[in-house]
Amino acid sequence: MQHLTISQPDDWHLHLRDGATLKAVLPYTVRQFARAIVMPNLKPPIRSVTDATAYRDRILAAIPEGEQFEPLMTLYLTDNTSPDEIFRAKESQFIKAVKYYPAGATTNSDSGVTDIRKCDRVFEAMQEVDMPLLLHGEVTDHDVDPFDREKVFIDRHLIPLKQRFPNLRVVLEHITTSDAVQYVLSASAIAATLTPQHLLFNRQALFQGGLRPHFYCLPILKREEHRQALLQAATSGNPKFFLGTDSAPHTRTSKETSCGCAGCFSALHALELYAEAFESVQALDQLEAFASFYGPDFYQLPRNTKQITLSKTTWRVRDQVPLLESGIVPLGAGREMTWHIV
Ligand SMILES: NC(=O)N[C@@H](CC(=O)O)C(=O)O
Numbered sequence: 001m002q003h004l005t006i007s008q009p010d011d012w013h014l015h016l017r018d019g020a021t022l023k024a025v026l027p028y029t030v031r032q033f034a035r036a037i038v039m040p041n042l043k044p045p046i047r048s049v050t051d052a053t054a055y056r057d058r059i060l061a062a063i064p065e066g067e068q069f070e071p072l073m074t075l076y077l078t079d080n081t082s083p084d085e086i087f088r089a090k091e092s093q094f095i096k097a098v099k100y101y102p103a104g105a106t107t108n109s110d111s112g113v114t115d116i117r118k119c120d121r122v123f124e125a126m127q128e129v130d131m132p133l134l135l136h137g138e139v140t141d142h143d144v145d146p147f148d149r150e151k152v153f154i155d156r157h158l159i160p161l162k163q164r165f166p167n168l169r170v171v172l173e174h175i176t177t178s179d180a181v182q183y184v185l186s187a188s189a190i191a192a193t194l195t196p197q198h199l200l201f202n203r204q205a206l207f208q209g210g211l212r213p214h215f216y217c218l219p220i221l222k223r224e225e226h227r228q229a230l231l232q233a234a235t236s237g238n239p240k241f242f243l244g245t246d247s248a249p250h251t252r253t254s255k256e257t258s259c260g261c262a263g264c265f266s267a268l269h270a271l272e273l274y275a276e277a278f279e280s281v282q283a284l285d286q287l288e289a290f291a292s293f294y295g296p297d298f299y300q301l302p303r304n305t306k307q308i309t310l311s312k313t314t315w316r317v318r319d320q321v322p323l324l325e326s327g328i329v330p331l332g333a334g335r336e337m338t339w340h341i342v
């Protein structure tokens with residue numbers, strides 16, 4: 001196959017940041033994706049409809065002239081989020097979900113939830129108005145090994161949560177383990193997003209000839225057997241699994257340091273990376289549904305009608321994209337790619 005034309009995809013998990021970073025990264029997303037679920041982990045986080053309205057306006061203002069893009073906003077759940085905020089969010093029309101970060105689990109999560117049970121009144125409101133809950137599904141307990149934090153989260157928190165709120169629609173974000181795949185398959189009213197890094201790389205990428213900070217994201221890359229399970233889920237044609245890049249820009253200097261930030265920047269070439277992952281298991285015929293159908297179906301939004309074409313062309317991922325002094329290093333910088341957006 002030399003060309004692949006699919007309906008335009010959407011990105012169901014994206015970090016756009018704010019200010020200069022927002023302006024630097026947004027054009028890459030707009031080139032590929034019609035819509036994106038925008039993460040609320042700014043400093044300070046997007047906690048209210050008022051915050052989300054202002055942030056959405058800043059995103060709209062940063063869309064390049066003549067391009068179309070629809071940011072779908074989220075609220076950052078805290079111990080103090082009120083059920084009334086959920087009702088207001090539902091009324092806004094453009095807030096599509098609420099994001100749960102365990103306090104301290106990942107980048108800018110200091111204001112996250114300290115105990116998930118504290119939010120039960122909010123979950124009740126969400127279940128009532130059918131507002132999806134997006135989970136960064138990792139425990140933060142220091143006695144739990146970083147490679148086990150997703151599985152332990154499912155056992156300790158997600159299974160009980162689903163028992164308390166069986167109809168609350170949940171997305172387990174950026175899944176990294178076969179345990180997560182199994183759980184999502186077994187439960188109802190739940191879906192999962194998959195990132196390009198977790199489909200293409202295993203934890204060896206972190207240690208290839210030395211320490212590789214640009215492969216460090218959370219949840220951390222896992223063993224090959226987990227990558228295989230994720231790839232199988234993504235290409236299986238099951239609508240519970242859809243595209244969410246988790247593109248998470250950090251400057252080069254904030255990653256190449258003694259305590260580097262977590263996050264991989266993939267907005268530059270996300271769709272091309274997914275195409276490569278799907279082709280590696282002869283499943284390019286499943287790419288369109290994963291990238292363009294199952295996400296809008298879950299969020300009860302119309303599928304996109306525009307199309308996008310990829311062609312079989314080799315090219316090399318550039319070393320960095322410009323931002324401030326140090327730039328942002330894209331996922332797989334220097335890598336030879338095999339698919340290119342026309
Ligand atoms: N995935 C990451 O490693 N980092 C994300 C936060 C997140 O999605 O957990 C970020 O905001 O940088």
Ligand SMILES: [Zn+2]
Pocket residue numbers: 106136173174218219
């Ligand atoms: Zn996360």
Ligand SMILES: [Zn+2]
Pocket residue numbers: 013014015039246248
């Ligand atoms: Zn993320």
